Amino acid sequence: MIPEPYASIINAIIYLLLAPVAGGLIAGIDRKVTARMQGRVGPPLLQPFYDVGKFFEKENLVVTTTQNFYALSYLVFMAVAGALFFSGGDMLLVIFAFTLSHIFLVLGAYAAFSPYSHIGAERELIQIIAYEPMIIITAVGMYMVTKSFYVGSIVQSTTPIILYLPGVFIGYLIVLTIKLRKSPFDLSTSHHAHQEIVKGVTTDFAGPNLGRIEIAHWYEYVFLLGVVYLFFAWNPLIAIAAIIIAYFLEILVDNTTSRVKWQMTLRSAWLVAGTLGVINLGVLYYLRMVVVP
């Protein structure tokens, strides 16, 4: 048995090395399944890797050189957030690093002068405002069940967290659509290359910078699906099945809905956080405090 501090460092290193591979494969499967849903053959499974490989073969075209810094910071903080998560760190710190990485993306979009880029940055901020309450409620809910904010303790808990937090889980799946940049909430940019309003936050990123943003998305995929795992952590097999079903549902929703306005995104994200999330936590509080003191 590896001693605890080493185990968490090893987990973090494994995440840093393998998450881009896993994230790229998830993106490839996503594009393939999407194509089949649309009656097309679709690109090869490894297409996301070809795309990113190509980005690094292109010229690094920037409007201002600060864009390089912001794109790199986005990638670094996303990797740090995921590494903290997989090393069993504090959920609240993970969420903080996760949000910070998106702030760098917004700043990068604001650094360029294109109006499309600015629209993307504004929409990205709105999306952060929309999903943040639900993400915090998820962390608080896990704390109420397991009495710990540490991912290491949550994952070792034998309690089936999903049975205590069904509302929080559904709410999390809904904000996951925002986070995976899928329809109907793909406002600021889309995980598909083709999108209107040119391409939102990524409008003024070209070549290697776009590649860094894409790799950050892969890190993000693995981290977000890792949170889905936590809900089912008492049984790894069920957890993996839940991740596959959750991701398939996201692809299905992506292909069957049209994009909504930002007002609707904000309203629906806050509505699920305010109803499903808060009521779930309220019931949990009542059961713990009143029924079983």
Place this chain on the structure above:
Amino acid sequence: MTYLAKSPWIIHYDASSCNGCDIEVLAALTPVYDVERFGIVNTGNPKHADVFLVTGSVNDKNREILKNTYDQMADPKVVVAIGICAASGGIFRECYNVMGGIDKVIPVDVFVPGCAARPEAIIDGVVKALGILEAKRQAMNDRPAAAAKPAGDSV
């Protein structure tokens, strides 16, 4: 084959086409032809694109836009002129406002003939352009200083 040829992203600009060639370009993206099989994606952003598809002839109004879009693309990049209008001005070449083919404004790598060009011919033209794209990338690697020069000055 490098990654560039496996993932050519396209931007399509209608200079002053009658829409015949544009419909054929978009037809290539439909499930019938499904060019995403080859990693080809239709982007709306010149900064993300590698292949510039232009339909229609160039005139005094849109020459600026055509040049600007071309200049915003990151190197290496290729231009495919689709249809006879983009090649020479076609039946519009005698019009007082028409300058002629798009090679009057930006350097063209592949001409796809036809009125309208067929989707198969367009896909063939893009595949030909990929060879040129790869050659340009190698040239860019050999001469990094030359690649840094402002785009479009070879006109």
